[in-house]
Amino acid sequence: MPEVSRLSQSSRALVHARGLVKRFGEFEAVRGIDLDVHRGEVFGFLGPNGAGKSSAMRMIACVSPRSAGALTVLGLDPESDGPAIRARLGVVPQQDNLDSELTVRQNLEVYGRYFGLTRARVRATATELLEFAQLTERAGDAVEPLSGGMKRRLTIARALVNDPELLLLDEPTTGLDPQARHLLWERLYQLKLRGVTQLITTHYMDEAERLCDRLVVMNGGVISAEGSPADLIERYSTKEVVELRFAPDETRPPQRILVGLVERSEQLPDRLLLYARDGESVLNALHQSGVRPRASLVRRSTLEDVFLRLTGRSLVE
Template sequence: MDEDSLVRAVGLVKRFGDFEAVGGIDLDVRRGESFGFLGPNGAGKSSTMRMIGCVSPRTGGKLSVLGMDPEVDGPKIRARLGVVPQQDNLDNELTVRQNLQVYGRYFGLSRAHLREKATELLDFAQLTDRADDEVDPLSGGMKRRLTIARSLVNDPDLLLLDEPTTGLDPQARHLLWDRLFRLKQQGVTLIVTTHYMDEAEQLCDRLVVMDGGKIVAEGSPGELIDRYSTKEVLELRFAPGLQDGVPPLVEDLADRIEILPDRILLYTTDGEASLTAAHTRGVQPLSSLVRRSTLEDVFLRLTGRTLVD
């Protein structure tokens, strides 16, 4: 195994009875990168993360984490991981600072070291002024930042984040992205699962798109957009039932079109020109929007549905 490869899977499979959650995927996560799994709920992202985190045995294939086999060296691997689960599992009966210090004791760290480490992590998470408060009254964003701070208490070689910003408001999400970006700058290797395309574009150097337990595409966000979409997208929105006759009028104005229940998407190099041409042909949508292509457009191209379906 390459020493710069922290996680490597070949033909990795996870089954629950007759259900195959992960269907023979290959991946290679390199030291110092931020690697993402993008896909809808049920795509197999969390099942893959649980195998990497050594809390769920693989059904088939090969998996190496930090140069070790999770089935043989699970405790050694877990000692070097930081894990941020989908749902915060903080101890509400302890203060913010105590959550960090008590968790650190599971790794055998000294109380003196943990006092210093907790102060450092509270500053990182922007929670210094809440250090002696109980956890329960904290906002969702604060609890999420505390959960991430807790995952760093053992100075992990690899940080696993499963849907890190689900349920947070936009301001809290952006603050969390800033904290994760700082970790990335410090050389921490991140593996992130998300169904938010903007999050994947913000955080990931490289990612895989998953659907139905399979990897359907791999690359950087920019590479995937260049490969599977166009520079711009024109969205034409219509009242229900009023767009049925529109596709034949506009299909030659774009490289391709996608017909969704509430709108028609035209993939083109010049959205404004396509919109002007559509208007000259009598197309009158309720609203129109010209935007750049995103990873959701990539997912739609690959799977025929949006990430939020």
């Protein structure tokens, strides 16, 4: 009976992959991953540069053939049904590729014609999407003078012209200022409320924690962990983190004091991180032991703590 249940869930998944592999020559960018993306959810790929998340996304978008493994998108095989799948997708690339020779409205209307939509429907859809993207007042403007946030909202609006069943967003807020990022998050949340399934790649922890119902952490072409942000924090971190900062000449607390007091500790050049359920209790116990850091902070664990534990702190070029 459990096997039947799993098969039933797989058949309903908009994206279903088992043992999915992508090779470039002898280099294996994606090394046999399994995943299911279900209708109506926001699913995230989180990982450092070179983790394989963009390669996985390109296979799902039917623009890069898989090297091995099984993959279905919208119940179809990308190898034989690529055009049919792409007609039902909305794709937001990492770099905006708007047509600078067209106005804001024309970028939507011309793109809509590629999907065989009538002129009347394209005009009506463009009007709706301009309002959704808060670009109505800029409809007749050229694209080039727009701010980065406006261009990003227009790119997302354009990806919605064909009323896609699955929206793919590759690093949707890279390079945007905080105000533009928050406005874009609001637009994506509105799409979620409308039932639009979204697949997002990002390296922003706060973005993944805010937007994603479920996500996978990828590293070195494999999936290191999968679950909701809350599940991953509970599984790989603690409820709270104590950050202690010391001057270069100050002595840090010896390991024997930390044993039994915290679940895990991490020595960094500029601070000491202590992972525990009750940060205030840890801080009080350290003060009673004579530990006097220059500065201290008790905060809740975040997805960034999980990410760094799973992928390490070394810079990946």
